[in-house]
Amino acid sequence: MSAPSPMDVSMQSPKDVDVPNQNGAVAIDSAPSPILPQDKVLVSVEVSLKPSSTARADDVRSAVERMLEKRSLSYTDGPVPVPLDDQFLTENVQSICICDTDEWVQNHDILLFWQVKPVVHVFQLSEEGACEDVSGDGQPSTFNEWILPAKEFDGLWESLIYESGLKQRLLRYAASALLFTEKGVNPFLVSWNRIILLHGPPGTGKTSLCKALAQKLSIRFNSRYPQCQLIEVNAHSLFSKWFSESGKLVAKLFSKIQEMVEEESNLVFVLIDEVESLAAARKAALSGSEPSDSIRVVNALLTQLDKLKSAPNVIILTTSNITAAIDIAFVDRADIKAYVGPPTLQARYEILRSCLHELIRTGILSHLEDCDSMLSNFASLREKLNMPEVQDAQTPLHLCKQLFETAEACEGLSGRSLRKLPFLAHAALANPYGCDPSKFLSTMTDTARRERSELPD
Ligand SMILES: Nc1ncnc2c1ncn2[C@@H]1O[C@H](COP(=O)(O)OP(=O)(O)OP(=O)(O)O)[C@@H](O)[C@H]1O
Incomplete structure (x- = not known):
């Protein structure tokens, strides 16, 4: 058996363990637990070090905290670009990601920077494998x-x-x-x-x-x-x-x-x-x-x-x-x-949306490029479905509606089958190169119907 990888982080006393915060985020604070103002929300910020980095976790944490202090932006889940003008961070940090805001955002709209106490976690991925x-x-x-x-x-x-x-x-x-x-x-x-x-x-x-x-x-x-x-x-x-x-x-x-x-x-x-x-x-x-x-x-x-x-x-x-x-x-x-049950309509839509983003990212669906950022998430799609633009076959909103219909057609399929669906749909295309996005989605719907019909009773 292999030895554990060394991590440059210091041990802490039990008092440093924080309870889940008011929005359900779980964070262990690196500093002794401060008394948070009532309205502050603990948000985890995960900082992945480059494999080559030998920087001390504490130094990186402080640098990221300083960087976040300078950012007067709202907080939502997702990556934060590593600032190019910060040589220490660009040399050592692979990615910075904000987590746990989604529940709060769903309930209370936007989370502004002054409402947040970021809790920075610095880590280095082990590449040893199993x-x-x-x-x-x-x-x-x-x-x-x-x-x-x-x-x-x-x-x-x-x-x-x-x-x-x-x-x-x-x-x-x-x-x-x-x-x-x-x-x-x-x-x-x-x-x-x-x-x-x-x-x-x-x-x-x-x-x-x-x-x-x-x-x-x-x-x-x-x-x-x-x-x-x-x-x-x-x-x-x-x-x-x-x-x-x-x-x-x-x-x-x-x-x-x-x-x-x-x-x-x-x-x-x-x-x-x-x-x-x-x-x-x-x-x-x-x-x-x-x-x-x-x-x-x-x-x-x-x-x-x-x-x-x-x-x-x-x-x-x-x-x-x-x-x-x-x-x-x-x-x-x-x-x-x-x-853990089969995915709901919303989960199916979001799983398929993430699949499409991946096909766009890798260039398999090049024609969708313009529409990439326009593929609405499920919550905002519901509000837009009644808009007149939905009827126009050329708009990204129409594509979202098609994606919604595909998600509906996938009822009963497991998450595993959903993640395979774009692959099966692509393999079913007569011309897999430069395929029209709308055509791809309708092939995906047909493939979903076929997959469902082949499910055992
Ligand atoms: N809710 C979901 N959201 C996103 N992807 C999912 C979801 N459910 C399943 N998947 C996809 O299906 C794959 C297979 O899932 P996994 O093997 O963990 O399921 P399982 O429930 O343990 O299956 P089994 O009981 O057959 O072992 C996952 O790696 C993931 O890609």
Whole structure:
């Protein structure tokens, strides 16, 4: 296994951990918690360092704070250009991104600079990639490990679109869980397990959301936890061909995780996909004639999870397509059991809109270029749909209406299918070069209808 990447950030005392702010943003402040005026909103500003940068995080943070002070602009989610006249920042900073304003903006319109207290998080992406656990005893590897924040997961959080505030809810939960631990809340009096269960149909982004959440938290909490790992458990490899070995394999895996969490500057995320395979309902197995291996695995898993409960710096992320198959004792241990359903009309529109932006960015849809900035987001589109220009086939608004119709035609498709749709539509075009945008959208609608008709009942 590889060593954690060094991050130039100093450890902080527990008092520096901030609670979620009034707009739901979760931020750990680098400075001792100031008393904020009532109307100030904490907004996270994520600063990604260039791979070559050796600058100290504190120096970069101060430079970005100074730069933001000079900007008398409103705050909305999205990138902030690195100022070209600032040599220190241009040499060291890859990107600066404002986060968490969306909820506030939806509720209260524009967020002006004097209403904001920016909380700057400086990080450097790890380029190491996934490391497999090599046990050396002939068994397949039981987990993959990533050093976070990892290059592979950069932008994943932003690419996942849910309507119901699910992402903010998960961030707030994690902030509360880590805060309760830091403040030493007695777990006998107030209980929490740091276990999240995301369940729902296939392809709705559950696994991606777990990875993205871990990445996000590794950035937001890097002052307190300078090292961070994601362990993706390979549930199937824990079932040994040797009778009764599986329970031991689970115990072995968790003893490695236990070693990682012993280092108190480490924050460890354990991702168990398809948790029903490890935590299969024991009731069903018990009704069979023999005590099966799966009962041993569930028992071992529950015991290990209970042991990990005392470690403050571990969060268990689990996913399942079939909640009914999960052992009730496991479900009961999860603090958050969030249903992740198929995307709503708004989410479908936004997912497809982001796909179109990407095709424009890469030049695949060159003719859409003029319309790029005109592709309205869903909220503003609704207001415009009744305008007379919508009827004019030449206007970008007409394209938005077409995109809206495509999103309607995609009802029932998963997020995974939606992200494939532009590719399938492009492959279906008779002339894929220099294609008319309106034609592309109608091909996408036809492709969506075909995909839907091929869904199993
Ligand atoms: N709500 C969404 N917004 C944007 N993209 C999505 C969404 N849901 C799914 N996707 C896309 O689908 C891909 C696959 O999602 P993922 O594998 O995480 O789903 P899952 O729910 O874990 O599926 P399964 O249950 O089959 O393992 C994601 O990487 C993402 O590109």
